[in-house]
Amino acid sequence: MASGSHDLWYSCLITDIGIGFWKPRIPPYTTMRTELKYLHHAVRRRFPRFLFDEEIRIAVLLEETTTYIRAQCIDLGEGGAGVRTNSDLPMGETVHLQIPLSSGALRLPAYVRYRAGSNYGFEFLALGDAEREYIRNACTSLVRIG
DSSP states (O other), X not given: OOTTOOOOEXXXXXXXXXXXXXXXXXXXXXXXXXXXXXXXXXXXXSSOEEEEEEEEEEEEEETTEEEEEEEEEEEEESSEEEEEOSSOOOTTOEEEEEEEETTEEEEEEEEXXXXXXXXXXXXXXXXXXXXXXXXXXXXXXXXXXX
């Protein structure tokens, strides 16, 4: 094994009824926890993500009034976006993201998929082939990060 590389040990766990399954076990003295989280997240994505550092607006319907929240987009892909904002958005909420792209602004419905502090993950909803192609074309000039 090369110097500086990490080991990943697997342990076989037996359940109460005797069925075995494999579960990754990470030693407590390694920094691999962060790397695994990143890789696990990247492996589950259906579409690649690209570095996209732009200010966006999030349209949220509160009672019967639409409120616009300023946010910073971190990454973008055909399936969703990573966004940072100090505003509190409830998990599972459907919002509209207004994203300024070089070929023109897009307003997309999105679902608040996850939250980690002030970072949010949005999954785009009901995108057609034309919208996905529009995003794909806009991402060709961006740096791929996942």
